[in-house]
Amino acid sequence: MSSKEGLSACMLTGPRPAELRGLTELQKLDLSFNTFAGGLPAEWGQCSADTVDVSYNQLSEVPGSDYFANYAKTVKVLVLRGNALNGTLPGGWGTSNLQFLDLAQNKLAGWLPPAWLDPAAGSYLQLQYINLAENMLSGSIPAEWSKVALQHLDLSNNAISGPLPPSWTNSSLGPLAVSLQTLLLNGNQLSGNALSGQLPEWLVSVMGGSDAAMMLNLNTFTGTIPAAWGSNVSASFRLFSLANNMLTGNIPDSLASLAYISSVFDISSNKLQGALGPNWYNVTSQSPARLSYFDTQGRQVVAINMARKGLMFSSLPAALAGNGTRQLEVMDLSGNAVMGGVLPAEFAGWSNLTVFQVQGPVSGPLPANYSSWTRLRAFEISNTKLTGTIPEAYFSSWLQLENFTIDGASLDGQLPPPWQCVNLIQYIVQITPVTSNATHPVWVLDARAANLTQMTGLGLGGTQLQLPSWATFKEALRRLNWTSLQRLSLPFMNLTGPIGPLAYYMPQLAMLDLSSNQLSGVLPPDLSGAYSGLLHVNLSSNALYVALDLSRNRLSGPLPDISNTSLSPANASSVNGSSVNASSSANARTVFWRFNLAGNQFPGSIPDSYAALMIGSGHFDLSNLPLSGQLPAALFTAAVNASTFANRFGMSGSR
Numbered sequence: 007m008s009s010k011e012g013l014s015a016c017m018l019t020g021p022r023p024a025e026l027r028g029l030t031e032l033q034k035l036d037l038s039f040n041t042f043a044g045g046l047p048a049e050w051g052q053c054s055a056d057t058v059d060v061s062y063n064q065l066s067e068v069p070g071s072d073y074f075a076n077y078a079k080t081v082k083v084l085v086l087r088g089n090a091l092n093g094t095l096p097g098g099w100g101t102s103n104l105q106f107l108d109l110a111q112n113k114l115a116g117w118l119p120p121a122w123l124d125p126a127a128g129s130y131l132q133l134q135y136i137n138l139a140e141n142m143l144s145g146s147i148p149a150e151w152s153k154v155a156l157q158h159l160d161l162s163n164n165a166i167s168g169p170l171p172p173s174w175t176n177s178s179l180g181p182l183a184v185s186l187q188t189l190l191l192n193g194n195q196l197s198g199n200a201l202s203g204q205l206p207e208w209l210v211s212v213m214g215g216s217d218a219a220m221m222l223n224l225n226t227f228t229g230t231i232p233a234a235w236g237s238n239v240s241a242s243f244r245l246f247s248l249a250n251n252m253l254t255g256n257i258p259d260s261l262a263s264l265a266y267i268s269s270v271f272d273i274s275s276n277k278l279q280g281a282l283g284p285n286w287y288n289v290t291s292q293s294p295a296r297l298s299y300f301d302t303q304g305r306q307v308v309a310i311n312m313a314r315k316g317l318m319f320s321s322l323p324a325a326l327a328g329n330g331t332r333q334l335e336v337m338d339l340s341g342n343a344v345m346g347g348v349l350p351a352e353f354a355g356w357s358n359l360t361v362f363q364v365q366g367p368v369s370g371p372l373p374a375n376y377s378s379w380t381r382l383r384a385f386e387i388s389n390t391k392l393t394g395t396i397p398e399a400y401f402s403s404w405l406q407l408e409n410f411t412i413d414g415a416s417l418d419g420q421l422p423p424p425w426q427c428v429n430l431i432q433y434i435v436q437i438t439p440v441t442s443n444a445t446h447p448v449w450v451l452d453a454r455a456a457n458l459t460q461m462t463g464l465g466l467g468g469t470q471l472q473l474p475s476w477a478t479f480k481e482a483l484r485r486l487n488w489t490s491l492q493r494l495s496l497p498f499m500n501l502t503g504p505i506g507p508l509a510y511y512m513p514q515l516a517m518l519d520l521s522s523n524q525l526s527g528v529l530p531p532d533l534s535g536a537y538s539g540l541l542h543v544n545l546s547s548n549a550l551y552v553a554l555d556l557s558r559n560r561l562s563g564p565l566p567d568i569s570n571t572s573l574s575p576a577n578a579s580s581v582n583g584s585s586v587n588a589s590s591s592a593n594a595r596t597v598f599w600r601f602n603l604a605g606n607q608f609p610g611s612i613p614d615s616y617a618a619l620m621i622g623s624g625h626f627d628l629s630n631l632p633l634s635g636q637l638p639a640a641l642f643t644a645a646v647n648a649s650t651f652a653n654r655f656g657m658s659g660s661r
Contacts, residue, residue, distance in 0.1 A: 038062050038085070045069065046086075056080050061108070062088035068114070071096040074104055087111050087137070095119050095143075105132060110139040110160070117145035118166075124150035139163055139190065147171055160190040162221065170206055186212050192221040192247065204229025205253075210264070219245040223272065227251040231273070236260025243268040250275045274338070321347025322368065327355050336361045340386065349392075354378045360406075367391045372417070377403035383429075388413040395419030396440070401427055412438060413465075421471065423449035425457060432463035436495060441470045448473060456486045464488075465495035467519065475503040476525055480511040488512075495519040497544070505550060507532050516540060522547040557627065558605040565603075567613045602627040611635030 034057040042060065045067030058081055068091050074081065083106040091109065094116030123133060135158040143161070146168030151159075205227055211234075213220060220243065231253060237260050246268040253276040265271040322339075327350065334356045340363040348370035353359075359379045363386045371394035382404045392415040400422070401407070407427040415438040424430055442448050448471050449455060450464065466473075473479055479501070483491065491512050497519050504527035508515060516539050525548040533543060601619055604627045612633060617640035620626050 033057065035059070046073070048073070054080055056103075057083040057085075059083075059085040060089070061085045065089040066092055068093055068095065069099070071098055074099045079103065082106060084108070095122075097121055103132070106135040107133055108135070108137040109141070110137045112141050114138070114141040114143055116143065118143060118148055118151075118161075120148035120150040122151070123148070123154045123156065125153060126150075134158070136160065156186060158188040159186070160188065162190045163193040166191065170209065172206070187214060187217065188219045189213065190219065190221045191225065193224040205232055205235075205248075207232040207234040210235040213243075216242045218243045221245055221247045223247040223249040223251070225251050227253060229253065230255035231258055231261060231278075233258035233260050236263045243271075245270050247272040248276065249273060252276065253278055255279070321345065322350060322353075322364070323347070324350040324352040326350070327352040332356070333358050335359060338363045340365050340388075349373055349376075351375055357381070360384070362386070365389055369393065371395075372397060372400075374399055376400065379404065380406075382407055384409040386411040386413075387415070390415045392417055392438075396422055396435075398422040401425075405429075408432070410434070411465075412436075414438065418470075421449060421469075423452065423454070425449070425452075425454045428457055429460065430458050431460050432493070433461070434463065434465035434495070435469065436465045437468035439470045442472050450486070451479075451482050453485070459487070460490065461486075461488045462490050462514075463493040464491065465493070467495045467497040467499060469499070471499070473499050473501060476501040476520075476523070477503050477506060480506070480508075484511045490514055493517040497521040497523070499523060501525055505530055505545070505548070509537065514539075517542045519544040520548065521545060524548065525550060527551065555600060555602040556606070557602045561603070561606040561608065563608065564610040565608050565613055565616070568615045568619075600625040604629045604631065606631060608633065612638055614638040614640055617641050 032053045032055045035053065035055040036057075036059045038059050038061040040063050043064040043066065045065060046058075046060065046069050065086060066089070080103065082103050084104060085106075085108040087108045087110040089112055091112035091114055093114070095114060095118070097119045098121045118138075132154060134154075134156060136156065137158070137160040139160045139162045141164055143164040143166060145166065147161070147166060147170060149171035152171060205222075209232075210220070227248070228251070231248065236258055243264070246264065247270070249272045253273070255278065257273070257278055332355065335358050337353075337356070337359065338361060345366060347368055349364070349368055349372065351373040354373060354375040355378075357378060358381055360381050361384045362376075362379070362382065363384065365388045367390060368387075369391040372392060374397040377397065377399040380403055383406055385400075385404070385407065386409060388411070390412075392412075394417060396412070396417060396419070401424040404410075405426060406429055407424070408429050409432045410424065410427075410430065411432065411434040413434055413436055417438045417440055419440060421435060421440045421442060424433060448466070450466075451474070473496070474482075479496075492514050493516060494512065495517075498521075501520065501523040503525065505520070505525045506527065508518070508530050509532040512518075515537055518540075519542075521544045525545070528551045529545070533540065602625065608628075609632045612628065612635070615638075617638040620638070620641060
C-alpha cells in the first residue's frame with residue numbers, strides 16, 4: 007500500500023471501510039470529491055496518516071469531542087471543507103497534534119469554542135491554521151485564541167459579531183502577537199472596539215510575515231483609521247482591505263507606508279474625507295530598503311482603489327508614478343474630489359494599466375503618451391476642466407478598450423473615431439465642446455462603426471457635434487445593427503423632427519435622454535408596450551404631446567391639487583414603473599393630447615389647478631365621476647374662445 011492513498015474524485019460511496027485502521031505506513035489519506043456521508047469513522051483515525059482530506063463529500067456529522075484525543079492522534083492536517091457538516095463545534099477536541107483545520111463551506115452554527123486554543127483549559131489544540139469561512143457561526147472571537155502561535159485565521163462570511171479581542175495586543179499573553187499572517191474576517195458583522203467602535207490601534211502590529219493578508223471588508227467598523235497603523239507595520243501585505251465599512255474622518259498620512267507595501271490596498275466605499283497628505287505621493291522617496299524590496303521580490307502595488315466616498319486629492323503629482331507603482335493595473339479615484347492640477351505625463355509608465363478613473367477639476371491637456379496603456383479597458387474621467395483635443399493615438403493603441411467616458415470637460419476639436427476598438431461597449435463624450443463638420447462627421451454615422459457589435463452605451467449630449475434629424479440618426483443606428491444598445495444620451499443636441507417609434511431601432515433600450523431638443527409629436531406608444539426593462543426616460547423640454555389615461559379603474563379620494571407638482575408646468579408620468587419626464591420647450595407646459603380619468607371614484611370638485619389642462623389638452627375626460635361643485639374659475643377668466651373647446655369630448659358639468 008502506498009504511503010499516500012489517493013482516491014480523490016472516484017465517485018466512491020457506500021459504507022466507509024473500517025480496514026483503513028490497519029494501514030500503519032499511511033501518511034496521507036485523500037478521499038476528496040466523493041459521496042461519503044455521515045461522519046468520520048473512528049477506525050480512520052487509527053491509521054498512521056498525518057493528513058486526512060475528505061473535502062467535498064456529503065459528510066454531515068462533526069467529529070466528537072474525543073475524536074482526536076482517543077483516535078486520530080497522529081493527524082496534523084484535517085480538511086473537511088465543502089461537506090454538509092451541521093450542528094455546533096464541540097467545546098473541546100482534546101489535546102492532539104492537529105495543526106491545520108479546514109471546515110469551510112459547511113453548515114456549522116453556534117459560537118467559537120474558547121477552549122480550543124486555551125492551554126489553561128487542559129485540553130486544547132495546537133492549531134496554526136483555522137479556516138471556518140462560509141458557515142453560519144455567530145458570537146464573538148474568543149480572547150483565549152491569542153494564546154497559541156496562530157498563523158492563519160479565516161472566519162469570513164459568517165455572522166461573527168462584537169469587538170476584536172483586546173488581549174491580542176499584548177504579546178505576554180501569548181505568541182499570537184508575533185505569528186499572525188492571515189486574518190480574513192470579511193463579510194461578518196464586526197463592529198470594532200467594544201467601547202469606542204473604532205478599529206483597534208494594535209491590530210496591524212500583531213500581523214507578521216512577508217505575505218500577510220488582512221481582509222476586514224464588508225463589515226460595520228466605524229470610527230477612524232488609526233494613525234499608528236502606518237508606523238507599527240512589521241508585515242508585508244499581499245492583501246489589505248477595509249472596503250465597505252462605515253469608517254469616517256481623514257486618511258492618516260502615515261498609512262501611505264502601509265499602502266505602498268501592499269499588493270492590493272483597498273479602503274473604498276467608506277465615509278472617509280479630507281485631503282491626502284504628501285506621503286501618498288512621495289513613492290520615490292520611500293526608504294531604499296523598501297524600494298529594493300519591491301524590485302528584488304517582484305512586489306508591486308497593482309491596485310489603488312479609494313473610490314466613492316468623498317476623498318480629496320489636492321493634485322495628482324508625477325511622483326505617484328514612482329518605482330513602487332510601476333506594475334499598477336487599477337487607478338480608481340472615481341467618486342472623489344481631485345481638487346486641481348493636471349494629468350501627469352509620467353503616468354504613461356504604467357504599462358500594465360487596465361482601469362483609469364478620475365473625477366474632479368483637473369486641467370490641462372490629455373497627455374498623448376497615455377497611448378502607451380495598451381492593456382487599458384476602461385478610461386473614465388468626469389467633472390474636469392481638461393482642455394485641448396482627444397488624441398487620435400488613443401484609439402489606435404487602446405485595442406482592448408471597453409469603456410471610454412469623458413463626462414464634463416472643455417475639450418474641443420474633432421472627435422476621433424474608435425473603429426479599431428472592436429471590444430468597445432460604452433462610448434460617452436458629453437458636456438464638452440467637441441465639434442464635427444461635413445469633412446469630419448460624427449463617427450457614429452459612418453458604416454465602419456458597424457464593427458463595434460458590442461455597443462451598449464452611447465452618449466454625445468451637450469457637445470457641438472452636428473447631428474442630422476432624429477429620424478436620420480435612428481436610421482443610422484438601425485443600419486449599424488447595434489441591437490444591444492441599452493443607453494442613449496443625446497440632450498441639448500438640437501435634434502428635430504417627430505420623435506416617432508423607438509423599439510424598432512433600439513429594441514434593448516433601458517435608459518434614454520433626449521431632453522432639451524426640438525422633437526415633436528406624440529410620446530411614443532412603444533415606450534410602454536415594447537420595453538419591459540426600461541428604467542429611465544427623459545424627454546423634457548421638447549414639443550411632445552403626452553397621453554395620460556387612467557380611466558375605468560377604482561381610483562378614489564379627491565382629485566389632487568397639481569399646481570405645485572411636476573404636472574404643472576412640467577409633466578412626470580410613468581411607463582412600466584419607470585421614470586418619464588416629458589414637457590414642452592415652447593412654454594415649459596405639458597401638452598396633453600389625451601388626459602383621461604373617467605370612470606373612477608374621485609369625489610368632490612375639480613381643483614382650479616386643472617384649468618390649464620382642460621384648456622390645453624386635445625382630449626380631456628372626467629366623465630362618469632361622482633364630482634360636484636363648480637368648474638374652475640380660471641376657465642372663465644382666461645381669454646378663451648369657442649374654438650378652444652372644438653372637438654374636445656368628455657367635458658361635462660355646469661357653471
